[in-house]
Amino acid sequence: MNELNELRRALLKGGCAAGLVAFAASAGLLVPGRALAAEWNKSAFEAKNVADVLKGLGASGVADSKDILIKASDVAENGAVIPVEVTSQIAGTQSITILADKNPLPLLAMFEFVDGAQGYVSTRIKMGQTSNVRVVVKAGGKYYSAAKEIKVTIGGCGG
Amino acid sequence: MAEPMKIRTQLSGDLVAIKVLIGHVMETGQRKDPRTGQVIPAHFIKQLSVGLNGKTVIAAQWGGAISKDPFLGLKVKGAKAGDKITVHWEDSKGEKNSAEATVG
Numbered sequence: 001m002n003e004l005n006e007l008r009r010a011l012l013k014g015g016c017a018a019g020l021v022a023f024a025a026s027a028g029l030l031v032p033g034r035a036l037a038a039e040w041n042k043s044a045f046e047a048k049n050v051a052d053v054l055k056g057l058g059a060s061g062v063a064d065s066k067d068i069l070i071k072a073s074d075v076a077e078n079g080a081v082i083p084v085e086v087t088s089q090i091a092g093t094q095s096i097t098i099l100a101d102k103n104p105l106p107l108l109a110m111f112e113f114v115d116g117a118q119g120y121v122s123t124r125i126k127m128g129q130t131s132n133v134r135v136v137v138k139a140g141g142k143y144y145s146a147a148k149e150i151k152v153t154i155g156g157c158g159g
Numbered sequence: 160m161a162e163p164m165k166i167r168t169q170l171s172g173d174l175v176a177i178k179v180l181i182g183h184v185m186e187t188g189q190r191k192d193p194r195t196g197q198v199i200p201a202h203f204i205k206q207l208s209v210g211l212n213g214k215t216v217i218a219a220q221w222g223g224a225i226s227k228d229p230f231l232g233l234k235v236k237g238a239k240a241g242d243k244i245t246v247h248w249e250d251s252k253g254e255k256n257s258a259e260a261t262v263g
Binding site for chain 1: 174185187189205206209211214215216217218219220221222223224225226227229230231232233234235236237238
């Protein structure tokens with residue numbers, strides 16, 4: 001996504017646009033299906049706060065939604081292994097992103113869905129301290145989010 | 160050498176529930192070795208994809224904060240018995256692993 005955004009910005013700036021397209025094509029950026037095997041989103045994953053993560057994801061105008069269900073226990077005894085189950089009931093869910101607000105690196109994981117894949121993810125995460133677990137869903141090009149607080153008694157990030 | 164992956168599938172109607180268990184250290188790069196005080200270098204799965212009959216249906220990007228020996232539960236519609244589910248991952252050191260399971 002990031003590459004494509006940069007590419008688009010560069011194209012919007014004009015200048016040697018034609019040359020850029022040729023370059024992009026030769027670099028394989030315009031190959032269909034490329035979006036799925038997208039580069040690891042470094043800027044979003046290395047962001048140190050939620051606002052920067054959202055910026056890195058290109059998510060703006062995020063609206064709260066009651067159609068995102070986050071199933072996790074209220075209290076986690078071990079911050080290194082916290083089971084989390086996310087279901088998006090929003091029609092046309094394209095991706096589910098999971099964040100922990102107060103983790104040193106808040107972005108945990110991003111899942112993109114195509115064809116038959118359902119807006120559902122169950123996994124286990126690490127949290128450094130008590131914080132909100134935030135889920136951002138992309139559907140129809142728009143962003144929705146929901147959060148749930150999980151109390152952590154022993155952190156799972158530090159030494 | 161990457162440890163083997165475990166994949167379980169459960170079909171109900173045309174919806175297949177996929178459970179994946181991966182053996183991986185998932186080191187965040189934030190942790191210090193308690194003896195030496197040195198930071199343990201990051202080593203975690205960055206990208207993971209799930210395919211149904213060779214076609215990618217889920218593509219994931221991870222950070223280091225997915226738990227050690229990651230577990231993943233997913234659901235895919237439009238599957239039938241005998242379909243092939245493949246899971247592929249690549250980590251921050253460039254190590255890769257793939258596994259395949261048949262929908263039963």
